[in-house]
Amino acid sequence: xxxxxxxxxxxxxxxxxxxxxxxxxxxxxxxxxxxxxxxxxxxxxxxxxxxxxxxxxxxxxxxxxxxxxxxxxxxxxxxxxxxxxxxxxxxxxxxxxxxxxxxxxxxxxxxxxxxxxxxxxxxxxxxxxx
Amino acid sequence: xxxxxxxxxxxxxxxxxxxxxxxxxxxxxxxxxxxxxxxxxxxxxxxxxxxxxxxxxxxxxxxxxxxxxxxxxxxxxxxxxxxxxxxxxxxxxxxxxxxxxxxxxxxxxxxxxxxxxxxxxxxxxxx
Amino acid sequence: xxxxxxxxxxxxxxxxxxxxxxxxxxxxxxxxxxxxxxxxxxxxxxxxxxxxxxxxxxxxxxxxxxxxxxxxxxxxxxxxxxxxxxxxxxxxxxxxxxxx
Numbered sequence: 001x002x003x004x005x006x007x008x009x010x011x012x013x014x015x016x017x018x019x020x021x022x023x024x025x026x027x028x029x030x031x032x033x034x035x036x037x038x039x040x041x042x043x044x045x046x047x048x049x050x051x052x053x054x055x056x057x058x059x060x061x062x063x064x065x066x067x068x069x070x071x072x073x074x075x076x077x078x079x080x081x082x083x084x085x086x087x088x089x090x091x092x093x094x095x096x097x098x099x100x101x102x103x104x105x106x107x108x109x110x111x112x113x114x115x116x117x118x119x120x121x122x123x124x125x126x127x128x129x130x
Numbered sequence: 131x132x133x134x135x136x137x138x139x140x141x142x143x144x145x146x147x148x149x150x151x152x153x154x155x156x157x158x159x160x161x162x163x164x165x166x167x168x169x170x171x172x173x174x175x176x177x178x179x180x181x182x183x184x185x186x187x188x189x190x191x192x193x194x195x196x197x198x199x200x201x202x203x204x205x206x207x208x209x210x211x212x213x214x215x216x217x218x219x220x221x222x223x224x225x226x227x228x229x230x231x232x233x234x235x236x237x238x239x240x241x242x243x244x245x246x247x248x249x250x251x252x253x254x255x256x257x
Numbered sequence: 258x259x260x261x262x263x264x265x266x267x268x269x270x271x272x273x274x275x276x277x278x279x280x281x282x283x284x285x286x287x288x289x290x291x292x293x294x295x296x297x298x299x300x301x302x303x304x305x306x307x308x309x310x311x312x313x314x315x316x317x318x319x320x321x322x323x324x325x326x327x328x329x330x331x332x333x334x335x336x337x338x339x340x341x342x343x344x345x346x347x348x349x350x351x352x353x354x355x356x357x
Contacts, residue, residue, distance in 0.1 A: 026343065
């Protein structure tokens with residue numbers, strides 16, 4: 001089965017990103033396909049390259065990057081939400097003349113159409129939020 | 131473009147709105163999904179329940195809090211072929227609202243009918 | 258249909274709304290702070306017991322354990338499941354509604 005995952009909240013503030021991650025892992029272990037993980041609202045903050053959580057705690061953004069790398073998962077940050085919240089990739093940096101980018105490996109920034117597409121193409125769309 | 135990715139599949143999308151406007155961004159950003167989603171020509175329904183009914187209240191004026199007044203967008207939805215707007219009667223009554231308080235034409239339905247509406251849709255988005 | 262609820266009924270009305278709008282025969286999964294909705298001695302217990310006449314209620318074990326709760330804290334007839342079974346519930350139900 002193909003899953004679409006929607007994450008509406010940022011790392012640490014809410015359990016949403018953790019629950020989404022654990023669900024995604026369990027689905028992969030059962031041989032399912034993750035069509036896309038789409039990050040919206042404050043969820044775009046999961047894509048930061050600059051987080052330094054305490055050493056004895058889980059590293060939420062890195063964990064997503066690693067899972068994406070291992071299983072070739074499409075992690076998408078919504079461009080509109082990302083722009084509002086200052087999540088910037090190299091293209092956005094040039095486009096909006098910012099002095100830095102901050103997006104983590106294996107995340108990409110794209111439009112809300114990617115969420116709709118996930119709703120259409122996936123067999124199930126699960127939302128994790130507040 | 132993005133629309134071509136849809137490959138002709140039409141699913142019944144239901145957007146459930148349960149939060150008041152302005153105190154949080156959910157109402158505003160949910161509407162942005164609806165507008166972008168309109169290009170994909172799916173079968174779209176919007177449901178307003180609990181505090182979500184406040185999103186449709188008339189005369190919202192955000193000038194003094196200096197935030198974007200996106201409430202006018204609800205009136206423009208029909209231009210995007212998003213015409214199925216349902217509001218839960220019980221949520222309205224609990225909040226002392228009547229049809230006259232609302233800024234757009236909606237169907238006010240009971241919990242029982244809202245229950246059926248939820249069952250009938252395939253992809254349900256919550257914000 | 259599968260309904261999930263992730264907030265405590267003492268914090269938000271999500272569980273209350275879910276129970277009002279879930280059709281007979283639906284499945285409810287309580288997870289994250291939603292697990293508090295399954296507490297046997299709380300003011301919300303009667304609502305759940307009533308709902309159980311027509312709906313099946315599950316609770317996510319990892320979230321229960323995290324919060325210092327176990328089977329003995331819960332209303333009767335609530336099944337405790339893990340993430341693997343959460344995935345299976347989603348697969349088995351054609352439609353999912355995630356109450357936030």
